[in-house]
Amino acid sequence: MNVVKVSTETQLQDAYNIRNKVFVEEQKVPYELEIDEFEPHSDHFVLYSEGTPIGAGRFRVLDGKGKIERICVLSLNRGSGAGKIIMGAIEDHAKESGIVILKLNAQTYAIPFYEKLGYTVVSDEFLDAGIPHKTMEKIIT
Template sequence: MEVRTVKTTEELQDAFTIRKKVFVEEQGVPIEEEIDQFDDTATHFVLYHNHSPAGAGRFRILDGIGKVERICVDSSLRGLGGGKAIMSKIEDYAKEQGITALKLNAQTHAIPFYESLGYNVDSDEFMDAGIPHKTMKKYI
């Protein structure tokens, strides 16, 4: 598996393809909520497995804090290290940008995964796109 920082239109479309598969088709998130106005300015990442898109994520900087968003891995490849690889690539990118703190809004079922990467819950539960989430933070 390989994680790339998106540099081409094709790579961006690959990231959108896997996001749509996971969030829209699998989880029922409305497409207009999944693909939003922040996609134009975010830095995107795509995970490839056997030259096919297998995962994705995006990163933005808000008030000096890195915001990790839209982390997903194809259901057939979960548990094989792809999510960890995406997160590692995003964290390395954040460090290159001089960012020392990261936050993300985790679906509650994914909290143990993010905790294993050093993130800590920093909010009460809230709903986003009909799915329960909690905000998590990490200092890098």
């Protein structure tokens, strides 16, 4: 498995297709909430396994912090370490960009995954697209 920082239209479409399958089709998030106004201002990442896209994520800088968003892995590939690989690539990108604080809004069921990666809950529960979330942060060095 390898993560690519999106640099072509084909790679961007791979990211959008994975996000559509996971968030829109599987989790029933409205498409207009999934693909938003921040797309052009974000760095996108795609995880490939033997040339097939299986995961994606998005990164942008907000108020001096790195904001990790839209982390997803196709259902058949969950539990394979794919999510950890995507997160590692995004964290490396953040470090290279000089970012030291990372923030993400985790679906509550995914909090244990992010805690294993060193993230800490910093908010109360809130709804995003009707799904319970909590904000988490991590300091990277």
